[in-house]
Amino acid sequence: MYYNMKNSLLILFFLLGISVAKSQNDCTLYFPEVVNNSVEIRNFDGRDRLTSTQISKLKEKKVENGAIKLLVDVTTTTASDNKTNNASYELVCQGGEFVINFRNMFNPATLGAYQDMELSFTGDNLRYPSSMNVGDSLPNASANMKVLSSGIQIMSMDMKFTSRKVDAKESVTVTGGTFDCIKLSYNYEVKSIFKAQGKSVEWYAKNVGLVKRENYDSKGKLVDRSELFKITR
Numbered sequence: 001m002y003y004n005m006k007n008s009l010l011i012l013f014f015l016l017g018i019s020v021a022k023s024q025n026d027c028t029l030y031f032p033e034v035v036n037n038s039v040e041i042r043n044f045d046g047r048d049r050l051t052s053t054q055i056s057k058l059k060e061k062k063v064e065n066g067a068i069k070l071l072v073d074v075t076t077t078t079a080s081d082n083k084t085n086n087a088s089y090e091l092v093c094q095g096g097e098f099v100i101n102f103r104n105m106f107n108p109a110t111l112g113a114y115q116d117m118e119l120s121f122t123g124d125n126l127r128y129p130s131s132m133n134v135g136d137s138l139p140n141a142s143a144n145m146k147v148l149s150s151g152i153q154i155m156s157m158d159m160k161f162t163s164r165k166v167d168a169k170e171s172v173t174v175t176g177g178t179f180d181c182i183k184l185s186y187n188y189e190v191k192s193i194f195k196a197q198g199k200s201v202e203w204y205a206k207n208v209g210l211v212k213r214e215n216y217d218s219k220g221k222l223v224d225r226s227e228l229f230k231i232t233r
Contacts, residue, residue: 032058032207032208032209032231032233033058033061033207034058034233035058035059035060035061036057036058036059037057037058037231037232037233038055038056038057038058038231038232039055039056039176039208039209039210039228039230039231039232040053040054040055040176040228040229040230040231040232041053041054041055041056041210041226041227041228041229042054042175042226042227042229043224043225043226044224044225044226044227045223045224046221046222046223046224048225049079050079051078051079051080051224052076052077052078052079053076053077053079053229054074054075054076054077055074055075056072056073056074056209057072057073057074057075058070058071058072059071059072059073059088066094067092067093067094068092068093068094069090069091069092069093070090070091070092070093071088071089071090072088072089072090072091073086073087073088074086074087074088074089087111089104096129097127097128097129098127098128099125099126099127099128100125100126100127101125102121102122102123102124102125102126102141102142102143103121103123103143105123105126105141105143105159105161106121106143106145106157106159114147117147117148117149117154118147118148118149118151119145119146119147119148120145120146120148121143121144121145121146122143122144123141123142123143123144123159124139124140124141124142124143125141126141126161127139127141132166132182132184133166134166134167134168134169135165135166136165136166137163137164137165138164138165138166138184138186139164140160140161140162140163140164141160141161141164142158142159142160142161143158143159144156144157144158144159145157155192155193156192157190157191157192158189158190158191158192159188159189159190160188160189161186161187161188162186162187162188162189163185163186163187164184164185164186165184165185165186166182166183166184167183167184167185167201168182168183169181169182169183170183170203172203172205172211172212174211174212174227174228174229175227175228175229175230176211176227176228176229176230176231177228177231179203179205179208179211179228180205180206181203181204181205181211181212182203182204182205183201183202183203184201184202184203184204185199185200185201185202186199186200187199187200188200188215196217197217197218198215198216198217198218198223199215199216199220200213200214200215200216201213201214201216208228208231209228210226210228211227211228212225212226212227212228213225213226213227
């Protein structure tokens with residue numbers, strides 16, 4: 001949706017579907033924790049038509065200076081033209097929390113469109129505490145990207161995630177199976193040449209990652225959804 005907010009969020013949380021840190025060098029991952037394991041997420045529009053497929057694969061897991069670092073490869077394929085985009089991310093768990101860099105809030109397909117231009121990023125990282133319990137509030141996050149050509153700004157994009165909270169613990173069934181999940185929700189706002197805002201609801205399972213996501217517009221209408229289709233171990 002929008003500039004394809006859905007895929008950005010998948011990369012952001014899903015793909016990065018990782019969150020709870022137990023200690024400085026021992027994280028409980030909301031993502032397959034075995035190297036070369038992968039998850040396949042399928043994305044649908046508000047009319048339940050397939051829009052893209054995203055495969056996230058854990059390539060490396062290591063401990064450096066008391067921090068757990070994960071290298072994740074992500075391949076996104078659009079359903080309309082079978083176009084593929086590849087990206088890699090390093091994720092870090094340290095100091096009792098899992099941190100996702102604000103740069104990762106932007107869809108790699110969007111970044112790829114400006115690969116020959118200068119990109120500037122500022123913002124607040126996404127943070128997940130050492131434990132998440134029903135009723136907990138999570139820190140807000142934001143990001144700004146500026147696109148420059150020959151030193152001249154040609155575009156700016158802002159993203160905000162607010163009112164982040166832990167709603168429930170639920171059993172969820174999707175194509176990929178049935179999982180015990182933690183349910184999170186937050187409000188989002190995107191500003192660029194357009195403005196979009198609404199609410200996202202997500203379900204995550206330990207050692208799996210994103211199981212299900214639903215994105216709604218400001219009027220409460222379902223805009224798009226995502227679900228776990230397959231786990232490859």
